Amino acid sequence: MAAPRIIVVGGGLAGLSAVIKIAEGGGTVDLFSIVPVKRSHSVCAQGGINAAKNLKGEGDTTDQHFDDTIYGGDFLANQTPVKAMCEAAPSIIDLLDRMGVPFNRTPEGLLDFRRFGGTLYHRTAFAGATTGQQLLYALDEQVRRHEADGKVHKYEGWEFLSAIVDSKRTARGIVAMDLRSMALRAFPADAVILATGGIGAIFGKSTNSVVCTGSAQSAVFQQGVCYANGEFIQVHPTSIPGEDKLRLMSESARGEGGRVWVPRKPGDKRNFKQVPEAERFYFLEEWYPKYGNLVPRDVATRAIHKVVYELGLGLDGQAMVYLDLTHIDKATLNRKLEGILEIYEKFVGDDPREVPMKIFPGMHYTMGGIWVDNDQMTNIPGIFAAGECEYQYHGANRLGANSLVSCIHGGFVAGLNSLKYAKSAPAVEGDGGAAAEVARQAEINKELIDNQGNENPFKLWRELGTTMTEHATVIRYNKGLKQADEKILELLDRYNRVNLSDKSQWANTSFAFARQLYNMLELSRTVVLGAILRDESRGAHYKPDVPERNDEKYLKTTKASFTGDVSGPRFEFEAVDTQYLKPRPRRYDAAK
Amino acid sequence: MPIKTVSFEIRRQASPDAPAVWESFELEWRPGMNVISAMMEIAANPRTRDGRETTPITYDSNCLEEICGSCAMRINGRARMACSALIGNLEQPIKLEPLSKFPLIRDLQVDRSVLFQNLMAVKAWVPIDGTYDLGAGPRVFPQQQEANYPLSNCISCCCCMEVCPQFNESTGFVGAATIAQVKLFNNHPTGRVLKEERLRALAGDGGVQECGYAQNCVEICPKGIPLTNAISDVGREVVVQKAKDWLRG
Numbered sequence: 001m002a003a004p005r006i007i008v009v010g011g012g013l014a015g016l017s018a019v020i021k022i023a024e025g026g027g028t029v030d031l032f033s034i035v036p037v038k039r040s041h042s043v044c045a046q047g048g049i050n051a052a053k054n055l056k057g058e059g060d061t062t063d064q065h066f067d068d069t070i071y072g073g074d075f076l077a078n079q080t081p082v083k084a085m086c087e088a089a090p091s092i093i094d095l096l097d098r099m100g101v102p103f104n105r106t107p108e109g110l111l112d113f114r115r116f117g118g119t120l121y122h123r124t125a126f127a128g129a130t131t132g133q134q135l136l137y138a139l140d141e142q143v144r145r146h147e148a149d150g151k152v153h154k155y156e157g158w159e160f161l162s163a164i165v166d167s168k169r170t171a172r173g174i175v176a177m178d179l180r181s182m183a184l185r186a187f188p189a190d191a192v193i194l195a196t197g198g199i200g201a202i203f204g205k206s207t208n209s210v211v212c213t214g215s216a217q218s219a220v221f222q223q224g225v226c227y228a229n230g231e232f233i234q235v236h237p238t239s240i241p242g243e244d245k246l247r248l249m250s251e252s253a254r255g256e257g258g259r260v261w262v263p264r265k266p267g268d269k270r271n272f273k274q275v276p277e278a279e280r281f282y283f284l285e286e287w288y289p290k291y292g293n294l295v296p297r298d299v300a301t302r303a304i305h306k307v308v309y310e311l312g313l314g315l316d317g318q319a320m321v322y323l324d325l326t327h328i329d330k331a332t333l334n335r336k337l338e339g340i341l342e343i344y345e346k347f348v349g350d351d352p353r354e355v356p357m358k359i360f361p362g363m364h365y366t367m368g369g370i371w372v373d374n375d376q377m378t379n380i381p382g383i384f385a386a387g388e389c390e391y392q393y394h395g396a397n398r399l400g401a402n403s404l405v406s407c408i409h410g411g412f413v414a415g416l417n418s419l420k421y422a423k424s425a426p427a428v429e430g431d432g433g434a435a436a437e438v439a440r441q442a443e444i445n446k447e448l449i450d451n452q453g454n455e456n457p458f459k460l461w462r463e464l465g466t467t468m469t470e471h472a473t474v475i476r477y478n479k480g481l482k483q484a485d486e487k488i489l490e491l492l493d494r495y496n497r498v499n500l501s502d503k504s505q506w507a508n509t510s511f512a513f514a515r516q517l518y519n520m521l522e523l524s525r526t527v528v529l530g531a532i533l534r535d536e537s538r539g540a541h542y543k544p545d546v547p548e549r550n551d552e553k554y555l556k557t558t559k560a561s562f563t564g565d566v567s568g569p570r571f572e573f574e575a576v577d578t579q580y581l582k583p584r585p586r587r588y589d590a591a592k
Numbered sequence: 593m594p595i596k597t598v599s600f601e602i603r604r605q606a607s608p609d610a611p612a613v614w615e616s617f618e619l620e621w622r623p624g625m626n627v628i629s630a631m632m633e634i635a636a637n638p639r640t641r642d643g644r645e646t647t648p649i650t651y652d653s654n655c656l657e658e659i660c661g662s663c664a665m666r667i668n669g670r671a672r673m674a675c676s677a678l679i680g681n682l683e684q685p686i687k688l689e690p691l692s693k694f695p696l697i698r699d700l701q702v703d704r705s706v707l708f709q710n711l712m713a714v715k716a717w718v719p720i721d722g723t724y725d726l727g728a729g730p731r732v733f734p735q736q737q738e739a740n741y742p743l744s745n746c747i748s749c750c751c752c753m754e755v756c757p758q759f760n761e762s763t764g765f766v767g768a769a770t771i772a773q774v775k776l777f778n779n780h781p782t783g784r785v786l787k788e789e790r791l792r793a794l795a796g797d798g799g800v801q802e803c804g805y806a807q808n809c810v811e812i813c814p815k816g817i818p819l820t821n822a823i824s825d826v827g828r829e830v831v832v833q834k835a836k837d838w839l840r841g
Contacts, residue, residue: 097729
């Protein structure tokens with residue numbers, strides 16, 4: 001039998017992890033990515049990667065990591081896969097270390113660990129403040145090695161458009177578009193792994209990269225793959241608002257001792273140095289004495305919102321608070337945080353070693369995503385998903401530095417299971433539906449190019465982002481969410497009148513963007529309608545009208561299926577696997 | 593008060609074979625604007641300064657935080673990342689051109705895959721036995737980590753190659769970025785096992801000897817990587833390796 005041929009879509013940490021396992025296991029891989037894989041969004045991860053290595057004599061254990069993760073996610077995550085991830089994490093760190101990741105070290109030459117949000121242990125391994133970049137490069141190098149051996153073929157500059165699904169509802173490959181020639185092509189495969197990241201672009205400006213549109217997730221959703229917990233969106237407490245995006249300011253700044261504060265007096269115009277200690281409001285430390293500045297992100301974000309919008313204490317009356325590192329010695333800052341300090345310096349112009357940074361929450365991470373089983377397979381046999389594009393590991397709120405480990409672990413699990421699946425998959429009949437799927441995509445392309453109207457896709461996108469950010473991020477009201485859904489329906493209608501100013505068939509980026517936009521619009525409905533349906537507050541999903549968690553009704557996974565109907569997706573609730581840890585109230589103002 | 597504006601001159605080319613043309617744009621100024629946000633603005637309203645309809649600009653971009661290495665272009669003649677090019681620090685009209693040493697695709701987008709091919713040729717990786725659990729990695733002291741980390745910060749933007757007088761078709765020079773990666777992997781306790789192969793890959797035509805010490809690379813590198821140090825260190829080792837190979841016959 002020929003070696004299993006597997007397609008991996010997305011070349012971030014999850015995708016590359018899957019590729020490596022498949023190549024090592026005797027399969028061959030076609031790897032698709034919009035950008036050269038080394039430029040994937042994983043490079044943006046800053047602070048570190050969690051694993052209970054217990055190298056600081058604190059008695060940390062994988063069980064404790066598991067408990068922190070489940071508790072931090074407000075008990076919404078299925079516990080079996082999370083437990084497996086936490087148990088695998090220490091060996092993942094060892095592996096990355098063997099691959100040459102330049103992790104920071106202790107004087108004895110061992111891995112150094114720092115603190116992160118939602119835990120009381122030093123559990124986060126890090127490479128300066130560019131850990132994601134360093135991890136991605138290590139995996140990229142290993143994939144290049146397999147590429148040199150002929151086990152991996154990269155299709156960089158190709159965009160995934162859809163899965164090829166045969167008459168028995170089994171995946172048989174993908175249709176992708178060459179972003180230079182705009183040509184469509186079918187690629188047959190025994191299994192397909194999606195590792196296509198988050199959906200930040202749906203919110204207009206976010207900390208995500210340009211490619212994080214959720215387009216691929218939406219495409220398979222529209223083909224019948226279920227989408228789970230779409231309403232859970234993480235808003236990171238500390239980002240730098242920008243004209244083009246919100247730039248992340250890592251939680252590691254607080255892990256290394258950074259303090260969040262505002263002057264106690266509203267509208268205080270004094271320079272920060274003139275504000276004496278007693279007149280500074282370190283609100284996270286006051287409200288959450290045990291975790292202080294290292295409460296989980298949803299908690300910190302809501303606290304900043306409260307300080308700015310309810311107490312009117314934003315800096316200069318604006319939506320900003322201080323993130324202060326100026327009390328920490330410069331050598332330590334340079335050794336542990338240089339990467340993020342440079343970002344602030346380059347993009348804002350102030351030196352955070354001298355002046356406190358001004359930050360505000362920004363959309364950051366997609367906890368929800370493609371529904372998968374414990375083997376990372378979706379409800380369409382042969383389609384797997386791993387990394388941020390799936391919903392498995394973070395429940396209602398992700399803890400900092402858990403994303404990198406979930407991407408790598410999920411990628412490994414998906415890679416191994418795709419191989420196993422491919423070896424026993426039923427033989428394909430005919431072309432498995434490839435020609436029909438190419439024809440369907442060609443028709444969509446033709447309609448878009450021929451469209452006559454007066455709408456600009458980039459303007460529609462801005463309107464989508466404004467609506468989503470206003471109604472579906474930190475604070476949610478059913479009324480606002482309904483308005484958001486009406487707005488999305490309006491945008492879907494106006495989408496029919498998109499007129500591309502560029503109708504050429506060569507490196508046409510607005511054409512590719514317009515295709516993504518349609519998928520963004522469809523997917524954003526699962527976020528908004530899922531949020532309406534979940535009438536409780538849990539983790540990042542917060543409704544002031546129902547501020548408590550309601551386990552009886554909503555300790556459930558939200559599962560959306562596409563209908564194609566204007567009424568939106570069909571939703572069902574699925575029981576959560578809570579076999580190891582009994583749900584208990586989640587409070588960070590006291591010991592848990 | 594009159595609206596403050598920003599003006600751009602952008603070199604457009606519809607395809608590799610099409611003629612290059614310049615288009616002018618005038619946009620409303622906003623605080624914190626960078627070159628990327630200006631191009632996003634043009635995409636939402638693709639009209640030249642004289643009101644003529646045009647197409648959105650094709651350019652590479654992704655993270656917009658100067659860490660993915662995508663958006664390198666020439667801005668006012670200087671190779672740099674468009675995301676960190678803040679409008680307030682630039683002389684106007686702001687001139688945008690594609691990198692000149694790489695095959696042009698369209699407008700400001702070029703094909704820089706040569707760097708990835710070079711990295712493959714020098715085996716820029718640690719040859720681990722496998723991804724199964726083999727326990728902890730080699731012990732590395734903080735001093736070594738601090739020496740290697742800057743080299744590992746290379747974002748593959750290719751600015752160092754763009755500004756290098758020796759990086760051209762006649763020399764086939766691999767460029768500074770690849771040589772710095774050779775130093776990085778030769779420094780690694782396990783990566784070192786391929787040291788001789790890497791040095792030999794840099795010993796012939798297009799190898800480290802092509803460097804003319806113009807030092808443009810280290811001056812332009814957006815990540816401040818000590819590229820010239822890497823070139824001289826690796827250059828010395830290539831010479832030693834050549835001598836060893838010659839003596840061995």
